[in-house]
Amino acid sequence: MSEYIDESTFVELFSPGKRVYVGAYTNEPNGLIEIIAAHGKCAAGVTFIQQPLVINIRDLSELGPDAQMLTFFMTPVLKQGFSSGRVHYLPMQMRAVHDYIEQSVPDIALLQVAKDSNGELRFGPAVDFVQAALVGAKQVVLQVNPQITAPLGCPLVDMQAPYLMVEASSDPLLFPTVKIDETSQEIGSLVASIVADGDCLQTGVGAVPAAILSGLGDRNDLGFHGGLIDDGVMQLAIDGNLTGKRKAIDIGKHVTGIALGSQDLLDWLAQESTVVFKSANYTHEIGVIRQLDNFVSINSALEIDLFGQVNAEVTGGRQISGTGGSVDFMRASKSSKGGRSIVAMSATARRGEISRIVPRVEMVTALRTDVDIVVTEFGIARLKDASLEDRARKLIDIAHPTFRDQLKDELKSVLKS
Secondary structure, eight states, rough: OOEEEOOOHHHTTOOOTTEEEOOOGOOOHHHHHHHHHHTTGGGGGGGEEEEOOOTTOGGGGGTTTTTEESSSSGGGGGGHHHHHHHHHEOOOHHHHHHHHHTTTTTTTEEEEEEEOTTTEEEESOOOOOOOHHHHHHHHHEEEEEEEEOTTTTBBBBOSSSSOOEEEOOOOOOOOOOOOOOHHHHHHHHHTTOOOOOOEEEOOOOHHHHHHHTTTTTTOOSBEEOEEEOOOHHHHHHHTTTOOOTTTSTTTTTTEESEOOHHHHHHHHHHHTTTEOOOOOOHOHHHHHHHTSEEEEEEOOOOOEETOOEESSSSEEEEESSOOOTTHHHHHHHHHSTOEEEEEOOOOTTTTTTSSSSSSSSSSSSOOOGGEEEEEEEEEEEEETTHHHHHHHHHHTTTOOOOHHHHHHHHHHHHHHH
């Protein structure tokens, strides 16, 4: 049976050599992290395991002497720890991360829970690896956060399980609302033009996904099955464009693992039962997605080469993000009847100085066979069933005009190699 413990009992759980999984995104248990930070010696020699985003602003390897951090996603705050050897990056797709957390058997898992609008304790508002941590960890500690109202669609806490609970307040983690610039708006309009009534969507966050979602106001009976839900998805549901009525499974439900957005989004989710939170072994699982007809996976990239290979994680020799879940969704879309894998990105970087369509990418995140369609502000390149030369020419056609001649000159050498 679950029981509450005090701060001193909590810090006594840690000792050198222990491996501790820490929830992330909007489910980061910051109250527990602050307790550890205040008793820094308790984290000495501990390895922390986490997949953070930019809203998770602490390098966990700094919590104690000789502490280490294992991460599946790089963020700016981890740069120094990575350079010094305290932070270790493990490239792994999200579906595989779920199994890794479960099978690696962490000594402790730190997670956040909160009461829902009915007063029941639930995990959330991010549950991507919660199930893996509950199954795999030897000991589970839950931060009961009174400053959050858990979404109704998040899993309930089994109070009969032997969890340790600490009541600790921390502010809800919000993702800033993005401004849709002119380029993103153009890309969004082009992507929206190839989304049909009844399609089941998966999107990311940022200006381009926001522009895509805002351009779907005249679509009907869209579905949603993805790793995260944001304000744009919420708005489509409120406006009646997103109903999930045509889904073969989870009919009328919008499936996600993470809520990532504004306080308005969290307030809506606190009352909205049509949004169902699932672990990554469901949201990113090809066996689930193949049951969803017309599954449209929409992701971004740092660069794409003339073969159609995608780099979404490395620039200038630096690991700046991670594999994430994009490749899981790209490949799963291939198993969906009518499914499509779309990469949407601006044609240039650094204010037009650098082409994001290149002869060869710096790091291959997604294979050329993973991508069906590429969209920039200059057009749509349909790569599916195109030969090597055809796909290269299609990509050159949607590059910024400044770089097209250079890419054409390099095409012959790329094809020969």
